[in-house]
Amino acid sequence: MIDLHCHILPSIDDGAKNTGISFEMLKEERKQGVKAITFTPHFNFNRIDVDDFVEVRQKSYDSLMAVPGVSDLGIKFKLGCEVYFSTKLNETELDPLCFEGTNYILIEFPTDQRPYGLRHTIVDILNRGYQPILAHVERYPYFTEDPQQLYDLIEKGCVAQINSGAILQGDKAALRYIRWGMAQLICTDAHNMKKRVPNLKEGMRFVKKKYGEEYVDWFEKNAVDVFKGRYVDEPMLKKPKKILGFWL
Numbered sequence: 004m005i006d007l008h009c010h011i012l013p014s015i016d017d018g019a020k021n022t023g024i025s026f027e028m029l030k031e032e033r034k035q036g037v038k039a040i041t042f043t044p045h046f047n048f049n050r051i052d053v054d055d056f057v058e059v060r061q062k063s064y065d066s067l068m069a070v071p072g073v074s075d076l077g078i079k080f081k082l083g084c085e086v087y088f089s090t091k092l093n094e095t096e097l098d099p100l101c102f103e104g105t106n107y108i109l110i111e112f113p114t115d116q117r118p119y120g121l122r123h124t125i126v127d128i129l130n131r132g133y134q135p136i137l138a139h140v141e142r143y144p145y146f147t148e149d150p151q152q153l154y155d156l157i158e159k160g161c162v163a164q165i166n167s168g169a170i171l172q173g174d175k176a177a178l179r180y181i182r183w184g185m186a187q188l189i190c191t192d193a194h195n196m197k198k199r200v201p202n203l204k205e206g207m208r209f210v211k212k213k214y215g216e217e218y219v220d221w222f223e224k225n226a227v228d229v230f231k232g233r234y235v236d237e238p239m240l241k242k243p244k245k246i247l248g249f250w251l
């Protein structure tokens with residue numbers, strides 16, 4: 004398995020506070036069966052510029068790689084980040100923010116209200132040849148209340164990611180997106196070893212039990228494709244239907 008969204012790099016965001024916690028998280032990922040990880044610390048245009056972020060991220064990465072035992076875990080690593088949505092993305096060189104060596108860029112959105120310029124900015128990113136991965140799509144009320152908006156973005160080429168933790172909590176939106184074929188990646192978004200832990204194995208086990216092995220195969224294949232920078236197969240989208248006021 005591959006984890007493409009996690010906050011394991013030490014002392015860079017609200018994830019692992021130090022290299023000790025990072026190492027514990029990596030050991031847990033390995034125990035869960037994860038063999039490749041993209042590190043995705045938060046990046047926010049309002050807090051830091053891209054060049055400084057890249058420098059800080061490299062320092063954090065180097066400090067983790069210097070920990071004895073990390074390189075013996077048998078996990079492949081790539082650098083990436085989780086960009087907080089901003090219309091500034093339109094005027095920014097995106098390569099340093101993409102998953103290393105790929106055109107995939109992980110983007111999260113505000114959870115309270117739909118941000119101004121969402122569609123325009125995302126379409127612009129797609130037109131520039133990049134592929135936005137929409138982080139934890141189950142969290143945004145403006146998508147859950149009107150899933151056709153998300154459907155439309157996926158149809159245009161975006162990749163939708165859901166959190167393993169949301170699945171395990173029985174989050175209705177997350178499960179509905181799986182059922183509709185609108186979720187293409189499951190990741191941990193792990194932040195620590197207490198509440199937001201590496202839990203990909205449990206998440207996949209849940210999916211296997213509820214939806215069948217072919218769903219797990221589909222999620223795992225998509226993660227490999229993204230990690231390698233290949234196109235993800237087109238999802239078999241089932242257009243959401245609203246009947247008697249309920250999305251079915």
Ligand SMILES: [Fe+2]
Nearest residue numbers: 008009085192
């Ligand atoms: Fe995250």
